[in-house]
Amino acid sequence: MEEINMILEMAEESMEKALRYTASELKKIRAGKANPNMLDGIMVDYYGVMTPLNQASSVSTPDARTISIRPFEKKMLGDLERAIINANIGLTPANDGEVIRLNIPPMTEERRLNLVKQVKSEIETAKINIRKVRQETNDEVKKLKNDGVSEDAIKIGEENVQQLTDKFIAKTDTMFEVKEKDIMSV
Known part of the structure; x- marks a missing residue:
């Protein structure tokens, strides 16, 4: 036994x-609300090393329809933006020079x-x-x-x-x- x-x-x-x-x-799998977990699995080239996006930036949700991504270093903005576009998650990043915003459209x-x-x-x-x-x-x-x-x-x-x-x-x-x-x- x-x-x-x-x-x-x-x-x-x-x-x-x-x-x-x-x-x-x-x-x-997104449920219509902004969620930082939606970006899990997105990798960004961080000084030659593929790093998860949330380890190269601060990811937050200021409201239910927006994800805000603030890189730890400003020069990483372009790399982060490219990584999001290449991940093909169906969201278009808006870069204002300081922060990348992802607007989550209603489903x-x-x-x-x-x-x-x-x-x-x-x-x-x-x-x-x-x-x-x-x-x-x-x-x-x-x-x-x-x-x-x-x-x-x-x-x-x-x-x-x-x-x-x-x-x-x-x-x-x-x-x-x-x-x-x-x-x-x-």
Whole structure:
């Protein structure tokens, strides 16, 4: 039973990792409001080293429709602007010589529905990853039969794996509902 519990702990850790990754991906999907996380993943050439934009500048949201980017060094303005344009996030930077502003346009109903589809796709990927962990864990539990573990213990282990899977699938469903509500609220 101790071996089964160890396998279950590793499975839970893997499923938790899949949820964390999905949560980070969902943060990047904008919901009509300005959010500094929308710029996560944008890299800028900072003295020859590719650096995340938020480590080369101060990113803030002065209001619900604007993201303000103030570089730590003025001469980086052009590089930051180019990085934003090249990231192809659908926003046009406005450079006033001190700060880059990104105005977030209000979303159309069609755009909101497309974003919900994108969120649904991310959630499905998370569910697939969780089910993959379930399959691998069940395989590990079944291998214990060769090590002399009783069939009853293996059956209980498989039931525990399924309960764990159901718990994490429910968490992904909750993540979807929260993000969908966020996107669809005007």
